[in-house]
Amino acid sequence: MSTFTPSPADRRSIGRFCESAVADYLTALGYTIAARGFTVKGGEIDLIAEDDTTLLFVEVKGRTDGEQIRRFGRPATAVNAAKQEHLLFAAKEYIRRTGNRKKPRLDVAEVYMTPVEAIADTVEQWMALTIRYYPAAFRG
Numbered sequence: 001m002s003t004f005t006p007s008p009a010d011r012r013s014i015g016r017f018c019e020s021a022v023a024d025y026l027t028a029l030g031y032t033i034a035a036r037g038f039t040v041k042g043g044e045i046d047l048i049a050e051d052d053t054t055l056l057f058v059e060v061k062g063r064t065d066g067e068q069i070r071r072f073g074r075p076a077t078a079v080n081a082a083k084q085e086h087l088l089f090a091a092k093e094y095i096r097r098t099g100n101r102k103k104p105r106l107d108v109a110e111v112y113m114t115p116v117e118a119i120a121d122t123v124e125q126w127m128a129l130t131i132r133y134y135p136a137a138f139r140g
Helices: 008-029 066-073 080-100
Strands: 030-042 045-051 054-063 103-115 125-136
Touching: 008 030, 008 045, 008 103, 008 125, 030 080, 045 080, 045 125, 054 080, 080 103
Parallel strands: 054 103
Antiparallel strands: 030 045, 045 054, 103 125
16 A cells, blocks of 8 residues: 555545544534534634533544654644643634533544555545544643
């Protein structure tokens, strides 16, 4: 199998695929997806989900192979203090705009991907294997 280095367009496709996998995971747990890619100046949230009492702000991070994990570490480690500040800012802005009064929670989801038989070097060769979900991954 050839080595696949995702282009920026492919990275966006992989990111959307990872976000969709996590959205499906949350939906299976009984959450409703309220927003995807909520963006404000100074912050962005991949997924916003809710149930009757809780409002989840979810940062989704993925890795496509063992080499990426060796080079960059676990996906959740990319959610550093600066990224957490941006997420918190965007979450507060979402609450301000929507008036949502549910209990907010800041979560992180890791999506581990593995190569499957490739027909061509495109995003279609990737398949999500594992989602690791960290509720209340950090405090705001």
